Amino acid sequence: MSTKTPRTRRTLATASAAALALVAVTACSSGGDGGGGGNGGGGGEEGRGDITVWYSNNEQEVAWAEQMIEAWNADNPDQQVEGQEIPAGASSEEVIGAAITAGNAPCLIYNTAPVAVPQFQKQGGLVSLSEFEDGDEYIEERSGETAAQYASEDGAYYQMPWKSNPVMLFYNKDMFEAAGLDAENPSLATYDDFLAASKEIVDKGIAPNAINPAPTSEFFQSWFDFYPMYAAETGGTQLVEDGASTFTSEDGYAVAELWKTMYDEGYSSREQYQGDSFADGQSAMATVGPWAIGVYDDVNWGAVPVPTSDGIAPSETYTFSDAKNIGLYTACENQATAWDLLKFSTSEEQDGQLLELTGQMPLRANLTETYPEFFEENPAYELFGDQASRTVEVPNVPNAVTVWQTFRDAYSEAVIFGEGDIQSSFEDAATEIDELVSE
Amino acid sequence: MTTATSPRRTGGPDRPSGAAGGSPQKHPLLNRIFGKHPLGLIFSAPYLVFIAIVFAYPLGLAVWIAFHDFYFTAPGVPVDRPFVGFDNFRTALTDPDVWQAFGNVGIFLLINVPLTVVLSLVLANGLNQITRFRTFLRVAYYVPYVTASVAVVGVWLFLFNGNGLVNEILGPLAPSPSWLINSTWAMPTIALFVTWKQLGLYILLYLAALQNVQQELYESASTDGAGKVRQFFSVTVPGVRPATLLVLLLSTVTGANLFTEPYLLTGGGGPNGSSASPVLIMYQRGLEQGNPDVAAAIGVILIVLVLILAYLQNRFAGERN
Numbered sequence: 001m002s003t004k005t006p007r008t009r010r011t012l013a014t015a016s017a018a019a020l021a022l023v024a025v026t027a028c029s030s031g032g033d034g035g036g037g038g039n040g041g042g043g044g045e046e047g048r049g050d051i052t053v054w055y056s057n058n059e060q061e062v063a064w065a066e067q068m069i070e071a072w073n074a075d076n077p078d079q080q081v082e083g084q085e086i087p088a089g090a091s092s093e094e095v096i097g098a099a100i101t102a103g104n105a106p107c108l109i110y111n112t113a114p115v116a117v118p119q120f121q122k123q124g125g126l127v128s129l130s131e132f133e134d135g136d137e138y139i140e141e142r143s144g145e146t147a148a149q150y151a152s153e154d155g156a157y158y159q160m161p162w163k164s165n166p167v168m169l170f171y172n173k174d175m176f177e178a179a180g181l182d183a184e185n186p187s188l189a190t191y192d193d194f195l196a197a198s199k200e201i202v203d204k205g206i207a208p209n210a211i212n213p214a215p216t217s218e219f220f221q222s223w224f225d226f227y228p229m230y231a232a233e234t235g236g237t238q239l240v241e242d243g244a245s246t247f248t249s250e251d252g253y254a255v256a257e258l259w260k261t262m263y264d265e266g267y268s269s270r271e272q273y274q275g276d277s278f279a280d281g282q283s284a285m286a287t288v289g290p291w292a293i294g295v296y297d298d299v300n301w302g303a304v305p306v307p308t309s310d311g312i313a314p315s316e317t318y319t320f321s322d323a324k325n326i327g328l329y330t331a332c333e334n335q336a337t338a339w340d341l342l343k344f345s346t347s348e349e350q351d352g353q354l355l356e357l358t359g360q361m362p363l364r365a366n367l368t369e370t371y372p373e374f375f376e377e378n379p380a381y382e383l384f385g386d387q388a389s390r391t392v393e394v395p396n397v398p399n400a401v402t403v404w405q406t407f408r409d410a411y412s413e414a415v416i417f418g419e420g421d422i423q424s425s426f427e428d429a430a431t432e433i434d435e436l437v438s439e
Numbered sequence: 440m441t442t443a444t445s446p447r448r449t450g451g452p453d454r455p456s457g458a459a460g461g462s463p464q465k466h467p468l469l470n471r472i473f474g475k476h477p478l479g480l481i482f483s484a485p486y487l488v489f490i491a492i493v494f495a496y497p498l499g500l501a502v503w504i505a506f507h508d509f510y511f512t513a514p515g516v517p518v519d520r521p522f523v524g525f526d527n528f529r530t531a532l533t534d535p536d537v538w539q540a541f542g543n544v545g546i547f548l549l550i551n552v553p554l555t556v557v558l559s560l561v562l563a564n565g566l567n568q569i570t571r572f573r574t575f576l577r578v579a580y581y582v583p584y585v586t587a588s589v590a591v592v593g594v595w596l597f598l599f600n601g602n603g604l605v606n607e608i609l610g611p612l613a614p615s616p617s618w619l620i621n622s623t624w625a626m627p628t629i630a631l632f633v634t635w636k637q638l639g640l641y642i643l644l645y646l647a648a649l650q651n652v653q654q655e656l657y658e659s660a661s662t663d664g665a666g667k668v669r670q671f672f673s674v675t676v677p678g679v680r681p682a683t684l685l686v687l688l689l690s691t692v693t694g695a696n697l698f699t700e701p702y703l704l705t706g707g708g709g710p711n712g713s714s715a716s717p718v719l720i721m722y723q724r725g726l727e728q729g730n731p732d733v734a735a736a737i738g739v740i741l742i743v744l745v746l747i748l749a750y751l752q753n754r755f756a757g758e759r760n
Contacts, residue, residue, distance in 0.1 A: 090726075093727075094726050094727075097511065097726070097729075100511070100512075100513045101511040101512065101513065101514075102514075103513060103514035103515075105513075119729045122510065122729065123510070123511055123512045123513055123516070123729075124512050124513040124515075124516030124518075125512075125513045214706070215620075215706070215709075216705075216706025216707050216709060217706055217707035217708055217709045217712070218706070218707045219727065269601075270616060270620050270710075271600050271601055271616075271617060271619070271620050272596070272619075272706045274593060274596055274597070330513050331513065399728065399729075401727050401728045401729070402728040402730075405723065405727070405728065409536075409711070409712065412709065412710070412711060413711045416710075417620075417622075417710050417711055419711065
C-alpha cells in the first residue's frame with residue numbers, strides 16, 4: 001500500500017519533471033554542432049594577421065621561444081605573435097584537448113606530443129599541413145626519412161616534426177668506478193653486460209638500485225623502459241606497424257625478460273622513487289634524453305646507447321625519440337601567418353638556437369653536419385646528435401593512448417610485478433591492440 | 440489502534456475560504472508556482488543557479504553522453520552523435536578493469552566508512568570532554584583535512600615505502616612486497632590514508648552535534664547507575680544520530696569519488712589496477728583515451744550505486760520518523 005502523502009507525490013513529480021527537462025535541454029544543446037567553421041572561420045589558410053602560440057614551460061624552451069618570437073615580431077610588424085606558456089594542467093595533452101573542444105586553442109603549440117596527434121586529429125583540432133602548397137615538401141626536406149613516422153594514416157602531416165630527445169643509457173662514472181667497472185668505456189652493450197654491471201652495483205652496495213625506471217602504470221612509462229630497448233633490439237621497429245602489433249616476437253620477449261630479471265633480482269625497484277633517483281644517487285643508471293645533460297650538473301655521468309641482446313654497434317642502434325612536435329590548430333584564424341611562423345621557427349637558424357639553448361635535437365636530417373661547431377664545442381651532445389638520426393616514434397594510429405595503456409598494463413603485470421607469463425600477457429595485449437588500431 | 444490528530448496550524452482544507460487568505464487565494468497559479476513568499480526565491484536564486492550550472496547541467500549532460508556515441512570535437516566539426524542505447528554501458532560492464540575498480544572502491548568503502556564513523560565519534564567525544572589542549576588537538580586533527588593531498592601523499596609515500604618508517608617499526612612483520620605495491624594492501628592503505636586525512640571534518644561535525652545532546656540526559660543516566668561506556672552507547676550515540684547519518688553519507692559520497700590518492704599514492708591505480716577507482720578509470724577513458732561516452736556510462740553507474748547506498752544508509756541509520 002502506498003503511504004506517499006500528496007506533498008511527497010508533488011515533490012517527486014516536480015523533481016522528475018525537472019530532471020527530464022534538464023536532460024532534454026542538455027540533449028538539445030549537446031546535439032548542436034556550434035558555430036564557426038572547421039578551420040576556425042576567419043581567414044583560414046589564407047588568413048594573415050596577429051596570432052598566439054603556446055610553448056613548454058621549462059626554462060630553456062621559454063628562452064628559445066622568447067627570442068624566436070622577438071626575432072619574428074621585429075620583421076613582421078603587421079603579423080605580431082604573442083607567446084605564452086601552455087596553461088597548467090594535469091598534462092599538456094589534456095589542456096590542449098580542452099582548448100580544442102572550447103575552440104580557443106592557439107595557432108601553434110610547440111609541445112604537441114605525437115601520441116596525442118591521432119586524438120586531436122579525430123577531434124578536428126589540427127590543420128593538415130599537407131594542405132599548404134609547400135607543406136609536404138618542407139617537412140620532408142627538413143626531416144628526411146624520419147618524417148614518414150609522423151604522417152597520419154591518411155598520408156597527410158598533422159604535425160611538424162620538431163625536436164627529439166633520443167633516449168640513451170646514462171651512467172654514473174663515480175659509481176661505476178667504485179663498483180670496479182670501467183667508467184670511461186663501460187661494458188654495457190649486451191644484456192649480459194648490463195645485468196653484470198647491475199649486479200656489481202647492487203651487490204657491492206654502491207647504490208640501492210642499478211637503474212630505476214618509473215614502475216607506475218601511466219600509459220607513457222613504457223617509453224622509458226621497454227620501448228628504447230625494443231627499438232634497439234628490432235633495429236627500429238615501432239610497437240604497431242601496418243595495423244598490427246609487433247611486440248609478440250622473440251625481440252619483444254627478450255626485452256621483457258631482461259627487465260623482468262632486473263626487477264626479480266632487485267636491480268630495479270618495483271616501488272616508485274620520489275624524485276630523480278639518478279640525480280639523487282639512488283641508482284647508477286638512467287634512460288633519458290639529452291635534456292638531462294643540463295639537469296645532471298652534479299653527477300659525473302657518461303652516456304652509451306641502450307643495450308641489445310647481441311650488442312650491436314652504436315652506429316646501428318635505434319632508440320625511442322621522445323619527440324615533441326608543432327601542431328597548427330583549426331581554431332587559428334590567420335593560418336597563413338602561422339604556417340610562415342612555423343617555417344621560420346624551424347629554419348636552420350632557429351633550429352641552431354634550439355640546440356644551443358635547450359640541448360634538444362631538432363628533427364632535422366644531417367643534424368651533426370649542419371651544426372658541426374656546436375657538436376665540436378659540446379662533445380657531450382655529439383652522441384645524441386648521432387643517435388637522433390636513428391629514432392623510433394610512437395606509432396601514429398587510432399586510439400594511440402589506449403594502445404599504450406593496454407601495453408603498459410600487460411607489461412606491468414607480467415614484467416614489473418612478475419604475475420603471469422610474459423608471452424600470454426603480451427599475446428592478450430596484442431589482440432586488444434590490434435582491435436583498437438583497426439577501429 | 441488509535442490515531443491522534445493535532446489541529447493544523449496553518450492552511451488546510453478546513454480553513455474558511457476567503458478568510459485571512461489574502462492575495463494568494465486571488466492568484467492560485469502564481470501561488471503554486473512561486474509559493475507564499477516569492478522573495479525567498481530571489482534570495483535562493485544565486486545558489487539555485489550555481490547548482491543548475493555546476494551540478495545539474497553537467498549531470499544531465501553526462502547522462503546524455505552515456506547514451507550516445509560521443510567524443511569531444513572542435514566547435515563546428517560536423518560529427519554524428521547517434522543514440523546508441525546501452526552500448527556504452529555494455530562496453531563499460533564488459534571491461535574487467537571497470538569491475539576491478541568498482542570492487543576496489545567497495546573494499547575502500549567497507550574500510551573507510553565504518554572507520555571514519557567510529558574514529559570521528561570516539562575522538563569527538565573525547566575532545567568534547569577534555570579541557571586541556573582542546574584547541575591544539577582540534578587544530579591537529581583538522582590540519583590534514585585542509586592540507587593539499589599532493590603534499591600529504593609525499594609524506595605517506597615515505598612512511599609506507601619499503602624502507603619507510605612503518606616497515607622499520609614492523610621489522611619482519613612488514614608485508615612483502617611493501618604496502619603500496621602489494622595488491623592486497625594497496626587499497627586498505629589508501630583507505631587508511633583517506634580516513635586519517637578526512638577525520639578532522641567529521642570530528643567537527645560530531646563536536647557540533649555533541650553540543651546539542653542535553654546534559655540532563657547524562658545526569659539521568661548517571662543517576663540510574665550508567666557508567667561512561669553505557670552513557671556513550673545509550674545517550675551519546677542516539678543523540679548524535681543525525682550527525683552520524685551525515686557522516687555516513689558524506690564519507691560514502693567522497694569515498695566513491697576517490698581519485699587523487701590512487702592517482703598519486705599508487706602511481707595510477709597500481710599495482711596491476713588493484714587500487715584503481717571508478718573515477719580514475721573515468722579519467723583514463725574519458726580524458727586520456729578520448730572515450731568520454733564510456734566514461735560517462737561508468738559515471739552514471741557510479742551515481743546509481745551511490746544513490747542506492749545513500750538510500751540504504753538513510754533507511755537504516757536515519758531517523759525512524
